Amino acid sequence: MKADPHHQRRLVDIADLDQRLAGLEHRRSRLPEQATLDGLKAERRAATESVARARIHLEDLDRALAKLRSDLDAVHRRRAADSDLLAAGGLSERQSTELDYELRSLARRQDALEGELGELTERYEAMEADVRHSGAMVTDFDARIGMAVTMRDNALAELEDAITTTIAERAREAETLPAELLDLYARSAADAGRGAAILNGGRCSACGMDLDRRAVSAFRSAAEDEVLTCPECGVIVVRTSNS
Ligand SMILES: [Zn+2]
Numbered sequence: 001m002k003a004d005p006h007h008q009r010r011l012v013d014i015a016d017l018d019q020r021l022a023g024l025e026h027r028r029s030r031l032p033e034q035a036t037l038d039g040l041k042a043e044r045r046a047a048t049e050s051v052a053r054a055r056i057h058l059e060d061l062d063r064a065l066a067k068l069r070s071d072l073d074a075v076h077r078r079r080a081a082d083s084d085l086l087a088a089g090g091l092s093e094r095q096s097t098e099l100d101y102e103l104r105s106l107a108r109r110q111d112a113l114e115g116e117l118g119e120l121t122e123r124y125e126a127m128e129a130d131v132r133h134s135g136a137m138v139t140d141f142d143a144r145i146g147m148a149v150t151m152r153d154n155a156l157a158e159l160e161d162a163i164t165t166t167i168a169e170r171a172r173e174a175e176t177l178p179a180e181l182l183d184l185y186a187r188s189a190a191d192a193g194r195g196a197a198i199l200n201g202g203r204c205s206a207c208g209m210d211l212d213r214r215a216v217s218a219f220r221s222a223a224e225d226e227v228l229t230c231p232e233c234g235v236i237v238v239r240t241s242n243s
Helices: 005-029 032-088 093-175 179-192 213-221
Strands: 196-200 236-239
Touching (some): 032 093, 213 236
16 A cells, blocks of 8 residues: 555554553543542441441430330339338238338349449440441541542543543544545554554564564665555554664
């Protein structure tokens, strides 16, 4: 295939732009700012779940506390009633002994319930502190996520700008090139991973191979408008004064 040497030279510029574009797109697909944001979101989710779990626990403790308090009330009432009975007098000795016995047993029951109540209240307060702490963590994550979103958006916008500029630049470079040459370039890009490369001192700058002497001299003696491809990697090789 034949093509104006200037057009051939421009293919190398297009290949450079394509490489820059691929790099920018790669960076866009693995933005570190996105990874930071994803990490924060996962941490926030875990903190939210921890709050929800602690709340359920808190409700359970609340119910247990209410039950204990009502049990204690019953014991208080019973003790008061028994004491009133004793104080009123007129009981048989057996009745008095039984009441005495019951009052002592109620006192022990009250002690036990009060002990449990104290323990449960402590657990309740600790759990409440947990809920507050996790809640504060969620709020903190919200603020950090907000900042991370801004940073991600900025980084993304910067990359999008660079991509748009590069695409426009590439379009300008390709505009006046013959379609046939661009087709060959596209095939070379698909097969060799690069559309065009400079032949630099007998070495293909795409695959880095030194071409054998026969190939180099064939390339040197080929007409200027002859489009050449690297026998090693198949890329379009473009000759310069250094070739
Ligand atoms: Zn090559």
